Amino acid sequence: MTASQPALRVCGLAKSFTVHAQGGLSLPVLHDVALTVSPGECLALVGPSGAGKSTLLRSLYGNYRADAGSIRVRQDEGWIELVGAEPRTVLDVRHRTMGFVSQFLRVIPRVPAVDVVAEPLVRRGADAAEARQRAEFLLAMLGIPARLWALPPATFSGGEQQRVNIARSLIVDYPILLLDEPTASLDAANRDGVVELISQRRDAGAAIVGIFHDTAVRDAVATRVHEVVPPVTPSGAAP
Amino acid sequence: MSGPLLSARGVTRRFGGRVACHDVSFDLWPGEVLGIVGESGSGKTTLLNCLAGRLVPDGGAVTYETQSAGSVDVHRLSEARRRLLARTEWGFVNQDAREGLRMGVSAGANIGERLMAVGARHYGEIRREAADWMARVEIDAARLDDRPGTYSGGMRQRLQIARNLVSKPRLVFMDEPTGGLDVSVQARILDLLRGLVGGLHLSAVLVTHDLGVARLLTHRLMVMQGGRVVEQGLTDQVLDDPQHAYTQMLVASILPV
Ligand SMILES: Nc1ncnc2c1ncn2[C@@H]1O[C@H](COP(=O)(O)OP(=O)(O)OP(=O)(O)O)[C@@H](O)[C@H]1O
Ligand SMILES: Nc1ncnc2c1ncn2[C@@H]1O[C@H](COP(=O)(O)OP(=O)(O)OP(=O)(O)O)[C@@H](O)[C@H]1O
Ligand SMILES: [Mg+2]
Ligand SMILES: [Mg+2]
Numbered sequence: 001m002t003a004s005q006p007a008l009r010v011c012g013l014a015k016s017f018t019v020h021a022q023g024g025l026s027l028p029v030l031h032d033v034a035l036t037v038s039p040g041e042c043l044a045l046v047g048p049s050g051a052g053k054s055t056l057l058r059s060l061y062g063n064y065r066a067d068a069g070s071i072r073v074r075q076d077e078g079w080i081e082l083v084g085a086e087p088r089t090v091l092d093v094r095h096r097t098m099g100f101v102s103q104f105l106r107v108i109p110r111v112p113a114v115d116v117v118a119e120p121l122v123r124r125g126a127d128a129a130e131a132r133q134r135a136e137f138l139l140a141m142l143g144i145p146a147r148l149w150a151l152p153p154a155t156f157s158g159g160e161q162q163r164v165n166i167a168r169s170l171i172v173d174y175p176i177l178l179l180d181e182p183t184a185s186l187d188a189a190n191r192d193g194v195v196e197l198i199s200q201r202r203d204a205g206a207a208i209v210g211i212f213h214d215t216a217v218r219d220a221v222a223t224r225v226h227e228v229v230p231p232v233t234p235s236g237a238a239p
Numbered sequence: 240m241s242g243p244l245l246s247a248r249g250v251t252r253r254f255g256g257r258v259a260c261h262d263v264s265f266d267l268w269p270g271e272v273l274g275i276v277g278e279s280g281s282g283k284t285t286l287l288n289c290l291a292g293r294l295v296p297d298g299g300a301v302t303y304e305t306q307s308a309g310s311v312d313v314h315r316l317s318e319a320r321r322r323l324l325a326r327t328e329w330g331f332v333n334q335d336a337r338e339g340l341r342m343g344v345s346a347g348a349n350i351g352e353r354l355m356a357v358g359a360r361h362y363g364e365i366r367r368e369a370a371d372w373m374a375r376v377e378i379d380a381a382r383l384d385d386r387p388g389t390y391s392g393g394m395r396q397r398l399q400i401a402r403n404l405v406s407k408p409r410l411v412f413m414d415e416p417t418g419g420l421d422v423s424v425q426a427r428i429l430d431l432l433r434g435l436v437g438g439l440h441l442s443a444v445l446v447t448h449d450l451g452v453a454r455l456l457t458h459r460l461m462v463m464q465g466g467r468v469v470e471q472g473l474t475d476q477v478l479d480d481p482q483h484a485y486t487q488m489l490v491a492s493i494l495p496v
Binding site: 017018019020021058062063064087090106108109110111123 | 458
């Protein structure tokens with residue numbers, strides 16, 4: 001990959017929610033969003049609560065459906081358009097190119113933490129023992145005590161679950177990483193571990209888009225800032 | 240293979256004057272798990288049976304890409320060829336395990352029968368493989384010679400799954416595979432299915448009314464209401480950003496999944 005070639009290009013992105021339970025009320029959130037992220041960059045999304053930061057990040061991952069515009073991802077020396085793409089195209093991009101750290105771990109019944117973390121690597125065809133080793137390394141680095149590795153994370157604390165989630169998303173070296181408040185429920189020591197991992201990924205050439213409420217974290221990882229402007233509600237309508 | 244494994248085009252089925260499923264079209268690609276969700280009576284089982292050739296649609300067509308004989312119209316096959324396909328390349332997991340098992344023969348024979356359908360002849364090997372699958376679905380191998388009638392509901396369901404997956408089918412149809420089972424048994428079966436679907440790289444069409452099951456096992460989701468598909472897309476997108484009024488109601492009316 002050429003260093004100057006961006007990894008992610010967004011333009012004209014629009015997203016609104018239609019709430020049928022409220023008579024088809026339309027809630028515009030994103031309007032004409034444009035951004036570009038290159039390898040080695042970490043773009044921080046900033047804006048007040050409710051501005052649409054998470055909505056933007058989820059739209060980039062294909063978790064929310066964009067109404068209009070373009071989200072293009074660099075893959076196999078070409079560009080893949082995600083707006084309007086077939087599910088299998090989005091899944092392929094998630095599988096090989098784009099990782100997402102959500103705020104909460106979705107617990108899978110009966111699966112031990114170490115396997116939850118190793119799974120994305122195993123799914124890509126990695127050797128199971130090797131994937132496990134890497135998972136244990138990441139869990140240790142994120143301060144999860146070894147006695148918890150063999151347990152399903154359902155009973156873990158919020159901060160422990162979040163770190164399992166981070167380990168799961170960082171076990172594959174995705175060229176693009178999307179992070180929604182990865183340090184939200186962590187104490188200072190654990191937060192530093194996460195900051196270190198994210199910085200390493202950025203310096204190794206990942207293109208990162210993230211939401212970081214903690215300004216110290218943002219200052220440590222972000223190379224640029226993108227302002228998400230709160231939606232303008234039509235005058236007269238309730239916000 | 241470069242094309243879809245299974246294609247439905249305009250599949251429609253009526254019972255008397257009532258439309259049970261109307262104009263359903265989709266492509267299922269190799270390795271994909273498609274979920275069908277919707278309320279009771281919305282046509283999920285009818286659609287699944289039409290896809291698997293168990294029910295003849297009044298309109299539309301279902302095409303399947305066979306392993307070696309090219310693509311076939313499922314409803315134009317002779318009964319004999321359809322049965323052969325169902326025994327060798329497909330699996331069908333019934334909601335009621337008693338319908339998917341042969342209750343008069345042992346658990347081992349239930350599993351072994353499928354292996355023989357795909358050409359296994361060596362008795363010792365069939366028995367060994369049957370025992371191996373009993374272990375995979377967490378049934379004590381000592382129960383190999385017992386009839387399924389002596390099993391609990393959850394064990395029977397796991398046996399039905401073993402019977403269907405032992406011959407490594409390319410496509411599995413499942414109708415509420417965890418319906419009617421208690422929560423801990425459900426979790427075991429889900430865990431089992433998750434591992435098998437990922438590990439064997441099989442394709443599946445899974446009918447469920449449980450959105451948590453759909454979230455865990457499927458890549459794509461089709462939402463049915465009154466026999467029609469009202470919304471379809473990537474599973475997490477349909478569940479997290481539902482577009483249709485009915486899907487929004489469905490998602491809002493359950494605990495977070
Ligand atoms: N799935 C959804 N369905 C309906 N409305 C939604 C959905 N997701 C987000 N919204 C709405 O979109 C708007 C933007 O929400 P979003 O979560 O993107 O804000 P945010 O900038 O991330 O805020 P915060 O900093 O508080 O996390 C809010 O009004 C929210 O209620
Ligand atoms: N053999 C039949 N004869 C007459 N009507 C039928 C028959 N099978 C299904 N129906 C009708 O077709 C409609 C769809 O039924 P179907 O069994 O496909 O629903 P479903 O979505 O699977 O429901 P459930 O979640 O309760 O299993 C229903 O109105 C049902 O009464
Ligand atoms: Mg947010
Ligand atoms: Mg049914």
